[in-house]
Amino acid sequence: MEKRKVVIIGGSHGGHEAAFEILNRYDNVDVILLEKSDYVSFMSCGMKLYLEGKTTGINDVRNFRPEDLKGRGGHMYNNTEATEINTYTNTVTAKDVNTGETKDFKYDKLIISSGVEPASLHVPGADLDNIYLMRGYDWAKKIDAAQKDDSIKNVAVIGAGNGIAAAEVMAKAGKNVTLIDSGKKPLENYLNDTYTDIFDEVLTKNGVNLAMNNKVTGFSGEGKVEAVETDHGKIKTDLVIIAVGVTPNTEWLKGTIELYDNGYIKTDDYFRTSVVDIYAIGDAVFPFDIPANRRVPIPSAIAARHEAQYVVQHLFETTPSRPFKGIVGAQVLEAFDTHAVVTGLSLKNAKKAGINAVEVVFKDRIRPDYIPDEDNPEAYISIVYNEDSHQVLGGSTLSTYDITGQANVLSLAIRYKLTLEDLAEADFFFSPSFDRQWNLINLAAQKALGYYKIV
Secondary structure (H helix, E strand, O other), X not given: OOOEEEEEEOOOHHHHHHHHHHHHHOOOEEEEEEOOOOOOOEOHHHHHHHHOOOXXXXXXXXXXXXXXXXXXXXXXXXXXXXXXXEOOOOEEEEEEOOOOOEEEEXXXXXXXXXXXXXXXXXXXXXXXXXXXXXXXXXXXHHHHHHHOOOOOOEEEEEOOOOHHHHHHHHHHOOOEEEEEOOOOOOOOOOOOHHHHHHHHHHHHHOOOEEEOOOOEEEEEOOOEOOEEEEOOEEEEOOEEEEOOOEEEOOHHHOOOOOEOOOOOEOOOOOOEOOOOOEXXXXXXXXXXXXXXXXXXXXXXXXXXXXXXXXXXXXOOOOOOOOOOOOEOOXXXXXXXXXXXXXXXXXXXXXXXXXXXXXXXXXXXXXXXXOOOHHHOXXXXXXXXXXXXXOEEEXXXXXXXXXXXXXXXXXXXXXXXXXXXXXXXXXXXXXXXOOOOOOOHHHHHHHHHOOOOOOO
C-alpha cells in the first residue's frame, strides 16, 4: 500500500507538534516538513532567557533538531520556502532560499503552519543600520552582540508590550534605555490599570526611561540610526529594537485559499480551509475562544500545539467526529522581578464581545499575617466575570513570587465555565509555608461576591 503523504509548512510550534503527532499516531504515512529558515524551530519566547545567559546556548533554544524528525522517519527541508499551492495537482511548490531552485512536493493532506512575521515600521529612515526586530534566531544573535558592544550606549525600544523584554535585557547590560509607545502605559493592551501602574513603577525604578504617548514618525542618522523621531520630538539612540506586533505570513496564499481582509486564514470548526485537504493552524488563524464564544486571534505556542494535536487526531476522518473545543488563551508578562499571568478575556475585550462583565482585583500577602513581610510578598488576583451569571471569563495574577499555579486554576475555571461561587467554595491545600488559610483565588471570588474577608 502506497504511503499517504502529509506536507507541513512551517517548523515552529504548530508544525513541530503536527509532524511528531502524525508519526506517533499513524503508520504508513510520509511526513514532509518545509521550513524557510536555515535554523529550525527557534523559540522566540526563549530569547530573553538566552540574552540573559540563562540557557545552554542559542543553538539549544529550539523545539527540535532536524535529525530528531529524521530519526522518527520524517523528512525535514530547511531553507525551503513554500511559494505556491497547486490545488489541482495537490502539490506545493517550494524554493531553495539559497539557490533559487524550485521543487514540487505532492500531498494527500496539507497542514499550513506558516505563522506570523514581526511587524516593521514603514516610516522614513527605516532602512538605516542598527534597527533590529525582536523575533527569531538571527535577530537574537544581533541583539546579543549589541548588548555586549560598549559603543552602543543608548537603546530605544519601540513597543511597550513584548518590547519590555528587550528593555529589561538592555537595562541590565548597562545601557541607557528608552521604552517608546503610543499608548498611555506599558502593557495597557493586556493588563488592568492596577497592574499597569505597577509595571510603570517597576520599569522606572530599574532605570528604564518611559516615553509613553509618543508616536514614532521616523528615524534619522547618517548610515546608521542616531535618533528616533516622534510627534513629541527626537530621542537620541545608537540602536533601535522594534517590537510592535506581528503580521500573518500569508501573502503567498492569496488567490489560493480564503483569507480575511487582514490576511489571516479562514478556517471552519475543524481547521479546514476553503480548499479540501488543506488545513491551517497556528498564529495565522482565528481559533475558537471559549470565554468570548467566538473566533479571535490567539498568538500562542500552546494554542498552536492544541490545534495541531486536534487536526492530526482527525486528519483522515471524512467528517471529524467533533469540532475543536476551543482555547482560553494565557500568557505571562514580566519585567525584572515582577511577573503577571493573564488568561481568558480582559474586561475590555469582554465588553467588546457584548458581555455584561465586571472585574474584581484582590490584593493580599501570600502567607498568613504572622509571617514577616520579607518572607511574605504581596500578590494580586483579578477575576473578570459575567455580572449576570457569575461565569468566570478571565483573570490574572501578579507578584514577585511565583503564583503561576493560581493562574492555571483560573484557566481551568474559564475553560469549564465555573462561577464565582465555584471559586469561592473550592478547597485547596493549606500550609503557612506556602499559602493562606483561604487561597487567594477563594478570597478574590469572595470579594466579588461581597463576603467579608476571612483570613
